Amino acid sequence: MSRWKSELDSLKKEGLYRRLRVLEGSQSPRTIVDGREVIMLASNNYLGLSTNKQVKEEVIEIVRRYGIGSGGSRLTTGNYDLHRELEKRLAQFKETEDALVFNTGYMANIGVLTTLVGKGDIIICDKLNHASIIDGCRLSKAKLRVYRHNNMEQLERKLQGAGKYRRRLIVTDGVFSMDGDLAPLDQIVNLARKYDAMVMVDDAHGTGVLGKNAGGSVEYFGLEGQVDIQLGTLSKALGSEGGFVAGSRELIDLLRNKSRSFVYSTALSPSTIGGSLASLRYLTEHPEIIEKLWNNIKFLKSGLEDLGYDLLPSNSAIIPIIIGDAKRATSLSKALLEEGVLAPAIRPPTVAKGSSRLRVTVMANHSRSDLEEALRAFAKVKSEIL
Numbered sequence: 001m002s003r004w005k006s007e008l009d010s011l012k013k014e015g016l017y018r019r020l021r022v023l024e025g026s027q028s029p030r031t032i033v034d035g036r037e038v039i040m041l042a043s044n045n046y047l048g049l050s051t052n053k054q055v056k057e058e059v060i061e062i063v064r065r066y067g068i069g070s071g072g073s074r075l076t077t078g079n080y081d082l083h084r085e086l087e088k089r090l091a092q093f094k095e096t097e098d099a100l101v102f103n104t105g106y107m108a109n110i111g112v113l114t115t116l117v118g119k120g121d122i123i124i125c126d127k128l129n130h131a132s133i134i135d136g137c138r139l140s141k142a143k144l145r146v147y148r149h150n151n152m153e154q155l156e157r158k159l160q161g162a163g164k165y166r167r168r169l170i171v172t173d174g175v176f177s178m179d180g181d182l183a184p185l186d187q188i189v190n191l192a193r194k195y196d197a198m199v200m201v202d203d204a205h206g207t208g209v210l211g212k213n214a215g216g217s218v219e220y221f222g223l224e225g226q227v228d229i230q231l232g233t234l235s236k237a238l239g240s241e242g243g244f245v246a247g248s249r250e251l252i253d254l255l256r257n258k259s260r261s262f263v264y265s266t267a268l269s270p271s272t273i274g275g276s277l278a279s280l281r282y283l284t285e286h287p288e289i290i291e292k293l294w295n296n297i298k299f300l301k302s303g304l305e306d307l308g309y310d311l312l313p314s315n316s317a318i319i320p321i322i323i324g325d326a327k328r329a330t331s332l333s334k335a336l337l338e339e340g341v342l343a344p345a346i347r348p349p350t351v352a353k354g355s356s357r358l359r360v361t362v363m364a365n366h367s368r369s370d371l372e373e374a375l376r377a378f379a380k381v382k383s384e385i386l
């Protein structure tokens, strides 16, 4: 038997084997996946900005002017006027003194956690935090303590036992990526104050979605100026690529100097940065797309509930449909694909055993008829599979 075969075979036996889908279209409400036209209910492009006409045209102009690659790391030759402008706008968007762009949200988490805490410090972490936070915690060499999802009593107990550490850092997703629910950020900030801890929120799925200006969970809870470290991504609602950190001038200055995932990697290309700038500008000038997104979220959620699907109580563009068994979740997702709807199954180890689910997401530019057609497919497969 070859070296890796038994491991692969056991993944297959448990229904956990993964296969890459191939897209031949854009992140649009209707696109082409594995050669088939489908209604896209799986993209993180919540505001439809990835395919926005005005944004695309600005990017084309940027490519004509700057070319494709950035040619170096930010600290050598890869720092363009566009990078700085984007960071200024992100700081405005998040109402902080400054911001720093990383190549991905993953790299931002790694870079922040390894720079701000180390041996002698403690990180207190929600059980359902994103994998990139967990990896950053491990790499940081700080002590890691995990509390049950959104359980404030347990968080407080962990803080009570953390007095002997040099720095205490509470880190949480703002919107949890597989459950779509929110961290009780107001309570977390209060506890941090009581126990002299810093707060870091990873708002990958809140940025562009939550709050009147879609600034994210800090805006949603009215906690401007009270969260030490705000991480966001440009890769979700903003439709582009990249991660960023927003916070005080000194925090950002330190990260710029010491974050290894920032320092030792080639900068994002001018077109990617320009795309993020264009989409951020579009969002500021067209706040109606936020309302459109929320109308679609409400419509699809109530349609699925009416069909008898078991939804987690989410409060974002992420609508998890709980199935339980990994193989059943996969069959349901396959059957939906046959009906022309892309709604992927999420299985362990991404979620806990027995909580496999379909992770449905909505976009602002889904039309009513896109969503109605999708609901008809959900009705059909429910009677056939569940």
Ligand SMILES: *Cc1c(COP(=O)(O)O)cnc(C)c1O
Pocket (backbone or CB within 6 Å): 103, 104, 105, 106, 107, 109, 130, 132, 173, 177, 202, 203, 204, 205, 233, 234, 235, 241, 242, 243
């Ligand atoms: C997607 C995501 C990331 C990673 O961002 P990328 O830009 O995709 O690397 C980090 N944190 C959370 C909560 C996410 O959902």
